[in-house]
Amino acid sequence: MRTSRYPRRGAPHLRLRIGFVLIAMVLSVFGARLVQLQGIDPGSYAAMAAAESMQDVVLPATRGDILDRNGEPLAESVDGLMVIADPALVNTDEAGNEVDRAPELAKLLATKLDVDYVTTLERLRRTDTRFQYLARAVPAADARAVVERARELGFDGLTTQRDPIRVYPAGDVAANVIGFLGTPLADGTPQPLAGFERTFDAELSGTDGSARYSVAAGQKIPLGEQTVVEAVDGRDLTTTLDRELQWYVQRVLRQTVYGANADSGVAVVMDSRTGEVLSLADFPTYDANDPLEADEADLGSRAMSDVYEPGSVQKVLTLGALVDAGRVTPRTRLTVPPSLQRQDRAIGDWFDHGTINLTLAGVLAKSSNIGTVLAADKFEGDELRDYLTAFGLGEPTGVGVRGESPGIVPAGSLWTSQTQDRVAFGQSVSVNALQMAAAINTVANGGVRVDPSLVRGRATADSGEEVGTETVTSRRVLSEDAARKTMLMMERVVDPEAGVAPGAQVPGYRVAGKTGTAQRANAECGCYDGTFTVSFAGFAPADDPRFTVYVVVQNPRNGGGGGSVAGPAFSKIMGYALRRYAVPPTSTKPSSLPVEW
C-alpha cells in the first residue's frame, strides 16, 4: 500500500476520517428519522402502514330470534343492506360530463325496490351532498341484484352497506309483548325500543366479532397476517306464547271490541297446570314491522300496564277464600235483601229483586254483591287481605314485560270494614289482567297458585331479574277441596237457567267461569265516571282444567256486561284452544249445586 503503485490516492488517514464523517452524517440522519418515527407519535405511522395493506372487517353477530313455544318465529333477523347513492357520480357520464341521469335511475329503483319515485328523484338530484340514502333495510339479495343491474346499465355511484333487518313475520301477533327495533345506528347497531326486544337485548344481541387480514388487489394474501375473532351470535329467546292461538285470540278480541264499540280489550290464555301464558293479547295493537303507524299509547302491553277494578270476577277469590277458611260451603243459605245498608252507603245488586233466598253457589251464579258482602262478613280480621295477597294481587307477576303495574290491594291500615265490603265484590282493589288470570288459575289448578311465565327456560331481563319457566314458584292458597267447591260454584255461572253467562259455554265441555262488570274509576274526577270494565274469566274442562282464559273489555258502549260481551269471546277462544291442543271433553256430569233455597 505504501508503494507507489497507487500514487493518486491521498493520505489514508484523511480518507478514513472523511469516510467516517460521511457515515456518521448518514447514520445521524437515520437516527433522527428513527426518533421522528418511533419517538414522536409512533402509533399513527403504524396505523398508516397497516392501512396500506391491512383490512379490518367487523363480523356482525346475528341477533337472536324470538320464537313461540313451537319454535315459530315471532321476530327474526335477516341480512339486509342499505342502498346509498352519490348524486354527483350518478349524474356524471363516462366522459366526466354532467348529465341528468336521475330520472332513469329513480325509475329503475322505484320498480325494483319499494321506494317512492319522486322522493328518490329528489335525493338523486341533490347537489349539496355526496351521500344519500335511497332505500334502507332491503333484503341483501334484492339490494345486490339492484345495484348489479344498475351497474350493468351503466349507472355509477350506487353502493350498499350493512343494514340488518328485523322482521316480524306475523305482523301484529304478540307485538305488544315482543316490541320492536328502531332504525339501526350508522354502524348497524340495532336500537331496541320496546317489549322483549328491549328487555332481553343483552341476550338477543350477541357480540360482534372482527377479522383483520392483509389484502392485495382486493384479495386476501394467503399466509399473510390474519386474525379472526369469531362473532358470538345472540341467543334465541323462546316464549311460552303459541303464535297460532295468539293470532286467533287477537282477532277474536278485536271483533269483540268492535262489536261492543269499546275502547280497548285484553285477553289472556294460560296453561292451567304450568302457568305458561299461551296468549297475551291486547287491542288496539300495532304492526311490529311498522310501529310508527300506530298510536304511541298502543305500543305497550295494556294487559300488564293498565290496572282496573276487577268487579265481580273478584267474587271467585272472595268466596273461594271463605270456603277454604271453612266459614261457608257452596250450599250455605243466605237471605239477600233488595238493598243492604252499610256504614257509609247502600250496596245494591245489578238486578232488581225483592228479598231472595240464594245459596252461596247462587250468589256466585247470579253475581249478587249483597250476597257476597253478607258472606264476607264471616271473615275475621285481615283474613281476606291475606288471601288476596296469596292469590298474587298487589304484587307484580314478574314475567318480564316492561312497565308492569302491580295494582293495588288496600294496605292494612286502610283496611276498614267498608273497604272489605267493597273489595269482596271487586271494588277498591285494582289488578292487571295477567294477575287476575293467575289468581283465577289458582282455582283451576286445584288451589295452587303458579307464577305465570312468558319466557321458556330462563332469561335475564335488563333489570337484572331472572324470569322464565325455570324460575317459576308455586304456593298453595286454597285447599284442594275448597278449590273444587269453588269450581263447582263457578260452573253454575254458565248454566242457562241458574247463571248469568250462558254465552260463555263451550259446546260439549264443562266450563267454570265468572263474569265481571265493574265501574271504571276515572283518574281526573276521582270518581266512577259511568263507564264499565266488562270481563269474563274461566277455565275448562271444569273438572280437569287445561286452560284458563280471561277476557277484559274496557268501556263497551253497547250496554253489554261481562256475560254478553266477554262471555262469547271466552267461548270462542276456549273452544279454539281445546281444539288446537286436542283436549277431549271429560264427559262427566256438570255441577248441579242448588242456587236457591
Added chain:
Amino acid sequence: MPSPATLRQRAPRLAGAAVERARLTVVPRAETRAARLPFVSLVTVLLLGGVVGLLLFNTSMQQSAFTATSLEQRAAVLSARQESLGMKLEQLRDPQEVARRAQQLGMRVPAAPLFLDLSDGSVAGDPAGAQVLAPVLLEAKAPPLPAELAPATRVVQPPEGTLSGDRGNGNGNGEGRADDRADDRGDREGRGDGRGDAARSDRGGRNGEASSDRDRGGDRERRDDRGRSGRDR
C-alpha cells in the same frame, strides 16, 4: 501386567515376520477422481426443483385463495338469497295469510271440537253445539280520519228570495250580493270536500284526479294530497 518392554522382548520370539507385517506404515494417498457432474446436476435439480416447486405451490395457494374468496362471496350471496326466500315463506306461513286463504276456500273455525274414537266409532263432544262460527274478521277497521280531513258538513240556507245559482246579475243591492257570493263559496267548498272524501276512500290513489283538484286550487284538497303522500312515505 507385563510391561511393553517385556512384550517387545517377547515378540521376536513369537513371529518376527508377522510383527513386521502388522506394523502401520504411511501409504501414499490414492488420487480418486469422483465424477463431479452427477453431484452438480443433483444440486442443480434440487435447487431448481425447490424453486419451481415453491413457485408452483405459491401459485396454487394464491389460486386457491382466489377460489376461496369467490366461493365465500357466492356463499354470502346464496345465503342472502336463502334468507330472502325464507322471508317470503314466512310471509306465506303467517297465521293471518293462512286464515285468509282458508276462509276464501270456505273454511270456518268450529265452536268446539268433536272427537271420533276409531276403536268403537263413538263421537265425544256435543255434535249439536259444535257448529261453525262466523268468519273471523281478518282486517282492522281503517282508522278514523283526522278531524281536519273530515270537517263537519256546513249547511247553508240561501237567503230568502235569492237563488243560489244567481250570481248577482244586478237585481240585488250590494249587501245582498256579498252574502250571495259567500254562500256560493260555502257551497263550492262543500262540494270540494265531497270530492276529497271520494279520493280518500279510493286507496288506489287516483293521482290524476288529485292533481286536477289541485289545479282548481282547492286549499283543502291540497292539504289532503300532502297528507296522503306523507302516508306513503
